Amino acid sequence: MNLNSLSRRRWLQSAAAGTLAVAVGSTKNRSFAADGSPEVVPIGSRRELFVDDELIQSLNDVNLVLHRPRDEGQVLSFDEPWEGGFCGYATVIRDGDRLRLYYRGLGVAGQDGNRSETTCYAESTDGVTWTKPDLGLFEVKGTRQNNVVLSDAAPVTHNFSPMLDTRPGVRQEERYKALGGTVKSGLVAWVSADGTRWRRLQDAPVIPSDQVPFPHFFDSQNLAFWSAAEQQYVCFFRVFQDKIRRIARSVSDDFVHWSPPVVMGYRHRGDQAPIEHLYTNQTHPYFRAPHLYVSIAARFMPRRQVLTDDQARAIDVNPRYFKDTSDAILMTARPGRDYYNRTFLSSFVRPGIGARNWVSRTNYPALNVVQTGPTEMSVYLNQDYAQPTAHLRRYSMRLDGFASAQADYHGGELITKPLTFAGSRLAINFATSAAGDIRVEIQDASGQPIPGFTLAESREQIGNEIDRIVTWNSGPDVSPLAGRPVRLRFAMKDADLFAMQFTDAASSG
Structure with a gap:
């Protein structure tokens, strides 16, 4: 039965009666236990985003849709004498009410790891207005009045990438950690109490x-973080395999001794995804769902030249840096796995209008997505690379708004795999049109509606909210079903579903 051929009334009537036909996805996208029954996914009280098919059993007239961030404009110019057109490999870290930004300072192209490279620092309280404090730590370009936090430390200043160590019990003097280095030096660890x-x-x-069995490696931003989900440190770093820029993963219990690297694969909705040059990977635990690793990577297209020589001269780009193009893509990964989900093959952030955006190594994302408002988060991109106008630019999204499960005006539905949860409320991050809505049915593991939680008893969820508690005629309490394998059935019309979370609170926060 095609939902597009049904009137809204007939669709709701048949859905409430449990007779609506559902297109079941292929078995290659589904997990099964040893006895052949569908595997139950324990989600507890985790927030789950609809960025991949990890929780999805079937979709009928619902699609997973990528949401591109909104360009909010330039926030920082790389215009100091110790900065310049080759600033790059940025990292943004939230530490309490302060955002910290780290990036390479470099005005003239040179060999990776040369002595001219420094690590610069800026800070912000809102993510919009950034300042470069005079730290007085190093003399660079004849002055100590600068924002340099590391100098005379080649080659680690080529790609110095800090992290805030969230491991319980971490020593105060090692609260901040960083990796940097090239193939000549290996990856070197640094620590700091104050960043x-x-x-x-x-x-x-x-x-x-x-210890790295590849022909070339480390010549990019190499990062690490403490994974609460894995209870160990995880490192993602650059390698070359078959002359293509790839990503390797390694783990450690102490940040000093690391496991042999494993090259990450790519999957696209159950199939192998295309292997493309990914210059930086920027993999990090999503701050609202740390079990989900988000990667906003720089996709590099070597020798894909867009500009003519005249266009390149007009923007004063270094003549060696306009023969290629690049953009940003979105991937996700789950703890312990050796592959990324490339659910969306299209770009996440496209190059902007104008010749400046179509040069080599521009549009490279900074590491980490951070919250910049009550309902907003931001990612930052280096732009105008190798040009006098080089700068950092901010792009905003709604919280959890990387992607959504989306139904159009004709309606559709999504059914999850069997799962177990903890909590007494179901909260959703969603948006509808004035004519649209979302209803939720809770089924048993076999797909039978549970009395009290059927679609007919579900109240319409209409609006645009980050954190709406779902209700049925009997109210919002789902605690009698906690710990029991259930499926969720989302019946949607002209709506986007970004995330869901079971919680004990009246609001999941």
């Missing part, structure tokens, strides 16, 4: 070059 004064953790690299 501005850094010291080397040990003389030897923590990931020596002779």
Whole structure:
């Protein structure tokens, strides 16, 4: 039965009666237990985003849709004498009410890891207005009045990438950690108590070059974080395989001893995804759902030249840096897995209008998505690379708004895999039109509606909210079903469903 051929009334009547036909997805996208029954996914009280098919059993006239961030404009110019057109490899970290930004300072192209490279710092309280404090830590270009936090430390300043260590019990003097280095040095670890004064953790690299079995590696931003989901440190770094820029994963219990690297694969809705050059990976735990690793990676298209020589001269781009193009793509990964979900193959952030956006190594995303408003989060991109106008730009999204399950005006539905949850309320992040709505049915593991939670008893959810508690005629309490395998059936019309979460609170926050 095609939902597009039904009137809204007939669709709701048949859905409430449990007779609506559902197109079941192919078995290659589904997980099964040893006895052949569908595997039950324990989600507890985790927030789950609809960025992949991890929880989805079937879709009928509902699609997973990528939501591109909104360009909010330039927020920081790389215009100091120790900065310049080759600033890059940015990292943004939220530490309490302060946002910290780290990036390479470099005005003239040179060999990776040369002594001219520094690590610069800026900070913000809102993510919109950024300041460059005079730190007085290093003399660069004849002055100590600068925002440099690391200098004379080549080659780690080529790609110095800090993290805020959230491991329970971490020593105060090592609250901040960072990795940097090239194939010649290996990856070297640094630590800091305040994020501005850094010291080397040990003389030897923590990931020596002779432990990486690839022809070339480390020549990009290499990052690490503490994974609460895995209870260990995870590192993602650049390697080359078959002459293509790839991503390798390694893990550690102590940040010093790391496992042999494993090259990450790519999957697109159950199939192998195209292998493209990914210059930076920017993988990090999503701050509202740390079990979900989000990667806003720089896709590099070598020798895909857009500008003519005249156009390049007009924007004063370095003549070596307009023969390629790049943009940003979105991937996700789950803890412990050796592949990314490339649910969406299209770009996440397209190059903007104008020649400046179509040069080599521009549009490279900074590491980490951070919250910048009550309902907003932001990602930052380096733009105008190798040009006098080089700068950092902000792009905004709604919270959880990377992607959504979306139904059009004719309506559709999504059914989850069997899952178990903890909590007494179901909250959703959603948006509808004035004519649209979302209703939720809770089924048992076999797909039979549970009395009290059927679609007929579900109240319409209409509006645009980050955190709406779903209700039925009997109210919002779902605690009698906690710990029991159930399926969720979302009946949607002209609506987007971004995320869901079971919670004990009246609002999931």
